[in-house]
Amino acid sequence: MIFLANIGNTNVNYGLYEKRILASGYFPIHLLSCERRALALFRSLLRKCRVSREEVEGTVISSVVPEKNAIILNAAEKISQTEPVLISSRTGWEFDTSAYSGVLGTDRLLCCSAALQKYKPPFVVVDFGTATTLNVIDSSGAFAGGVILPGVRTGLRALAASTSQLHEIPFFGPKSAIGKNTAECMLSGATFGTAAMLEGLVRRIEKELGANADVIVTGGNAKAIIPYCELEARYEPELLLEGLAIQANRLIAVSKKARVE
Ligand SMILES: Nc1ncnc2c1ncn2[C@@H]1O[C@H](COP(=O)(O)OP(=O)(O)O)[C@@H](O)[C@H]1O
Ligand SMILES: CC(C)(COP(=O)(O)O)[C@@H](O)C(=O)NCCC(=O)O
């Protein structure tokens, strides 16, 4: 069994994988405050999934928060007694990423990799996390680039932090686009604003691609936005873990080959 985890800026999304994803969940990243806490957390996750640490043959980890890597990698090594694998943008990807320069988030790459197994390009993978990212796979199956925006709740938090009279509000669906008080206006902006932005961005991306593109959505805030969006979108809640599972399979194949040789 292989332990999969993605460290995002808000949550760690984890899963247990053996031929398929057997269990999955998430916990807030602030719980990864030190290795001791990470170890305790690992143990309690395994207990919750009724898996003994001897059954964990390896760990595959991706991270967009490098300062947390050492904590989770050390804990993973102690638990599984194997060297954890950290996915990087230089990992062998089955699609061309050369159009993008500089750092490209492994979460974005993993989602595209998983989507390529299920959908025919061109498509746009939208990840509603701490940031909202749009990730474009063109008709040749290559990563064409994308868009990075403040996430839905990140935007609300930034408003509260940057103004005197706006405050953090409980997040739920807006009643109407025309808000009748401050909180309603903020909810309309966060929800309808994000939905309309997505519609407009996809239209522009399709124009640049010269083709219609499927829209695939994932991430913690996807369910809050999609019902308000006039686009037809496919919701794939486990896309990131499915991307990690592809990497786990690749590594299993490589280690089997090494054993045979
Ligand atoms: N059920 C949920 N689980 C986790 N995060 C959620 C959930 N519902 C909404 N959220 C929100 O989703 C965002 C985090 O999404 P996630 O995909 O976990 O992001 P990241 O990969 O950036 O950590 C946060 O803004 C969080 O408040
Ligand atoms: C864009 C992101 C901040 C999204 O992170 P998330 O919201 O999933 O926590 C992350 O993918 C990242 O740090 N990327 C590196 C820069 C880039 O992809 O261009």
Ligand SMILES: [K+]
């Ligand atoms: K930063």
